[in-house]
Amino acid sequence: MRKNIIGIALIVLVFVTALFAVEEAAVEVLEYQGSLMQVSGIWFLNTGTGMFGLELGTLANTEGVAPELAAGDTIKVKGTMLNAVLQVTELCKAEMVYLPIVEEEKTSDYTGYQVNSKKCIGCNLCVKNCPVGAISMQKGKAVIDVTKCIQCGICANGSGKTWKGCPVGAIDKK
Numbered sequence: 001m002r003k004n005i006i007g008i009a010l011i012v013l014v015f016v017t018a019l020f021a022v023e024e025a026a027v028e029v030l031e032y033q034g035s036l037m038q039v040s041g042i043w044f045l046n047t048g049t050g051m052f053g054l055e056l057g058t059l060a061n062t063e064g065v066a067p068e069l070a071a072g073d074t075i076k077v078k079g080t081m082l083n084a085v086l087q088v089t090e091l092c093k094a095e096m097v098y099l100p101i102v103e104e105e106k107t108s109d110y111t112g113y114q115v116n117s118k119k120c121i122g123c124n125l126c127v128k129n130c131p132v133g134a135i136s137m138q139k140g141k142a143v144i145d146v147t148k149c150i151q152c153g154i155c156a157n158g159s160g161k162t163w164k165g166c167p168v169g170a171i172d173k174k
């Protein structure tokens with residue numbers, strides 16, 4: 001009987017560990033260099049060892065200029081992989097860096113931590129790490145309840161331990 005209980009506990013432990021491993025892998029920020037291709041209007045990156053789609057969104061450099069991209073260009077990209085498509089959070093071409101345009105989302109005078117829903121990939125990690133339970137997921141995006149938030153910044157900047165803050169920089173103080 002006791003052996004059975006220990007066996008079940010071990011199985012549960014392995015299962016939970018595997019779940020966390022999958023979650024961490026899902027939010028890993030990846031970096032690639034390769035050659036651009038375009039098929040049916042969709043950009044792909046050929047790294048020489050593999051090929052995957054790119055979700056570029058709206059990118060711009062510090063002067064607000066969007067990248068001019070053409071098939072055959074060599075680029076570097078950073079981002080998170082979602083359903084075999086890289087959600088690009090940084091693109092570098094000819095030493096010029098392009099980042100997603102962050103649109104102003106403020107609808108009130110509130111000045112505190114807010115989630116940029118365009119950047120949020122719905123990984124749920126900020127929900128788990130908020131010390132006061134101020135973040136919830138709504139339609140796959142994190143939302144901060146400003147009435148609960150104590151402005152600690154842990155969701156954006158990490159806790160100084162293993163949690164380093166939102167992996168895609170979707171939370172910022174306005």
Ligand code: SF4
Nearest residue numbers: 120121123124126166
């Ligand atoms: S805000 Fe960041 S940490 Fe929170 S769910 Fe979105 S991507 Fe994940």
Ligand code: SF4
Nearest residue numbers: 130149150152153155
């Ligand atoms: S700033 Fe702190 S309290 Fe507010 S949502 Fe982020 S982790 Fe939670």
